[in-house]
Amino acid sequence: MKAFPLYCILLLLLTSCDQATIGADVSETYFVRYKGADMPVYARGNTASGKLILVIHGGPGGDGYVYSQLYFSDQLEKEYGMLYWDQRGQGASQGQYGGSQVTIEQMREDLRGLCWG
């Protein structure tokens, strides 16, 4: 009985963490650390719809975050969950890796890592 408040707090913490990513109006940032790079993903919009759109920005030198500020993003976020992703070495991504890892193949692998994450 003494542990009941503790269970309540634990339950509240666990549920609050999960509900943040799934909802009708999500606004959350998380990072995927893969092969020396920390790549931010900005989850926005209606992720409860079960349909996610991953925005892959142009570049090199682009930024995923700016797409969340454009006029069409509001409309899309009402219907779908939008994932704006800053690719390796671009936008707000950070990390420490060699120049040999900045390749199209590595970007493709990053995308796979992002899907796992």
Place this chain on the structure above:
Amino acid sequence: MIRYLFLTACLLFGLVPAYGQTDALPPTAETGTTALRISYEGQSGYLPGLTLGIEQELRRHVRKKVKRNGKLKERRRMWLGSVEAGYWLHPQRYTATHVRSGIMWRKVRTRGRKIEVGLSLGAIRRENWGRTYRVTADGDVRRTYADHRYYFMPNFELGIGRDYLYAKKPRRFSWHVRPNLSVYMPFNATFVPTMGIRWGIAVYLPDRTFRSFLNKP
């Protein structure tokens, strides 16, 4: 990375014996050898942050000249050592904590108007804002919080301001505006330069604060 941290540590601890050298300074009434600095620091020009630091005068050269109209003209050139620690954040992306240590050249004119040039070395810890998923090549995913990375951070700054210690009515206070250029390295595949601006005040501590502390038997 280790060698950068070693370099920073050398600079940080290298300033401690430098405090002992202040005994060589002529003890004048205007001496304000140690000051506490508090600055707002907007890294990249707009990120909010705060920097606290301490600066120590290491060497001073004073040149006085009587002008033709009988007024006294003074030029002070000084070398200072400084140690700083700060924090700033990006509301969506990261928070950053840094320490740096360096030297600064300062020129103060008659009424306390000053210009300064500084060079420092430091380290920065950038922490991801929110949770991080660590993904390995074999598809293993692990969730972590407050994941961070360290970077070596040389910094160059130019500053202007006014030192009221040398004004008509001396006060142990000064203000400064310092645009600065920092380089994070190794960052991603190479390095990244970043501009910032900081403005703030410095309050001079009572004379001989550190000297009396260091000379204790």
